């Protein structure tokens with residue numbers, strides 16, 4: 302209260318019967334300066350009929366924190382105002398002081414009190430050899446009537462409230478104020494204490510509201526009857542309302558979907574899933590009571606979508622990966638009728654949730670289509686988790702896919718690790734090179750696809766996963782089934798929807814468009830400006846004749862080389878002729894397409910690749926498989942596969 306003075310208004314009402322200020326007003330005015338350090342005390346000496354209107358206006362403008370008032374006016378204001386009214390009350394000591402003063406004037410004394418008679422006065426009168434008479438009143442008319450009777454009966458002094466003294470004085474009697482300066486001071490002290498605790502309470506409420514405002518969960522506090530005492534905007538928002546609108550309303554009227562009787566229990570309960578306006582809320586309730594007294598309940602509601610998003614962020618954060626698909630179906634170059642049909646079919650598949658099997662040679666765009674389908678589907682906001690089933694040894698692939706519990710095997714991480722299926726929850730898992738998945742894992746995968754739940758390695762319980770599966774392979778799975786390397790039942794589980802991407806040579810109409818969009822990306826990435834596009838017309842005639850064993854990925858690599866060479870074509874290092882550029886891109890003999898070049902022959906016939914060739918590439922690239930695959934003009938997974946099959950050969 303040091304910083305801002307307590308705002309107190311003392312209301313003294315009069316009847317317009319006498320000159321002012323009244324006795325009480327004068328008494329209060331004499332005390333006010335002693336509070337000037339802690340309070341701004343305003344004294345209002347008002348006609349009784351105006352006191353309520355004045356107090357209401359002061360209340361509305363916020364200029365007052367507490368009213369102080371006496372007697373009947375005080376009781377009247379207490380009933381009609383929301384702001385607290387502290388009453389100035391007379392004590393036994395006040396009565397003694399007033400009697401002492403009255404005796405100085407006359408021995409014919411009466412005491413007129415609001416709604417009480419002072420029976421003990423008779424004995425006190427005996428002591429002082431004075432006959433004190435005590436009367437009570439409830440209304441102003443009664444005061445006037447009593448005073449008039451007293452005058453008729455010969456009474457000369459009337460002790461009472463400010464109003465009583467005013468009526469007595471107007472009737473020609475002596476009025477003595479019952480309230481002492483000490484009692485007035487006590488009332489102002491009480492008002493100060495009340496303001497202090499009010500301020501502490503409202504500061505606590507402000508803090509709690511600030512906390513509630515910043516919570517991402519919906520929180521509501523109810524009293525024992527189910528009336529809302531506090532709520533944050535998140536909670537109100539679940540019910541299309543604002544927090545200020547729902548305070549003081551009954552919980553059932555605001556949130557009928559959340560059957561209140563479930564939550565008004567004496568011990569915490571929770572884990573309820575409730576659908577509210579197409580949103581699923583996870584609801585927990587905590588009683589505010591002890592064993593004996595029910596003081597209300599706090600209910601916390603979480604949007605399950607937000608919980609899942611946070612869960613994914615934590616889990617993917619723990620793995621240091623960002624499971625996002627970056628491509629959309631609209632990015633796919635599709636000039637050929639075949640490709641256009643496939644993009645349309647993919648768009649239809651995106652509207653469903655069924656498993657898809659993507660087939661096609663390496664580099665034909667299987668992952669691009671998988672990402673496009675995910676991003677065009679209702680799961681677009683969920684994760685897109687791509688796994689290359691050919692890239693990892695069996696045991697590692699198993700723990701990657703299904704995760705493991707703490708201590709599942711020696712060297713396993715403390716606290717265990719979620720598998721990629723769990724991380725793909727509410728999104729899509731892309732199982733690339735599914736034809737290379739070892740048979741025991743095929744069995745586990747089949748179970749996950751059937752049950753839609755996973756059990757971590759070393760685990761004892763299963764976790765439900767809501768995942769769309771898109772599998773891809775360049776292999777002929779039917780052939781693999783017949784030679785026993787792929788499970789027939791898994792094939793049928795995967796082959797619900799099917800998309801077969803043709804090799805680039807079967808959709809050469811796509812080439813010009815592909816060249817431009819790929820060159821655009823390369824030029825942007827390498828900051829080469831628009832210039833590299835100029836090389837495309839020179840290259841296209843050759844591209845139409847080429848047999849593209851690495852499909853679009855190979856096209857990307859050639860265009861990147863072309864862009865770099867073209868950007869430096871003026872330097873003496875590079876030759877100036879068109880044929881030289883083409884040679885630099887394809888190698889020396891490509892201008893005579895049709896002649897077999899050893900390098901190209903090797904590239905088109907994987908069987909001729911040797912362990913030495915793959916290993917050499919990996920060595921040259923210092924163990925970087927992506928760079929080595931790029932060097933060889935094949936995909937990373939093809940390189941893995943070749944290294945693997947060659948090492949076992």
Ligand SMILES: Nc1ncnc2c1ncn2[C@@H]1O[C@H](COP(=O)(O)OP(=O)(O)OP(=O)(O)O)[C@@H](O)[C@H]1O
Pocket residue numbers: 632633634635661662663664665666667668669670733775815818853854857936937938939
């Ligand atoms: N129609 C297309 N339009 C634009 N880019 C394409 C198209 N097809 C493929 N690509 C690009 O070619 C590259 C290879 O595509 P992707 O990785 O999807 O092929 P893949 O069939 O999954 O290959 P692999 O089987 O070797 O993993 C990617 O950079 C992809 O963006």
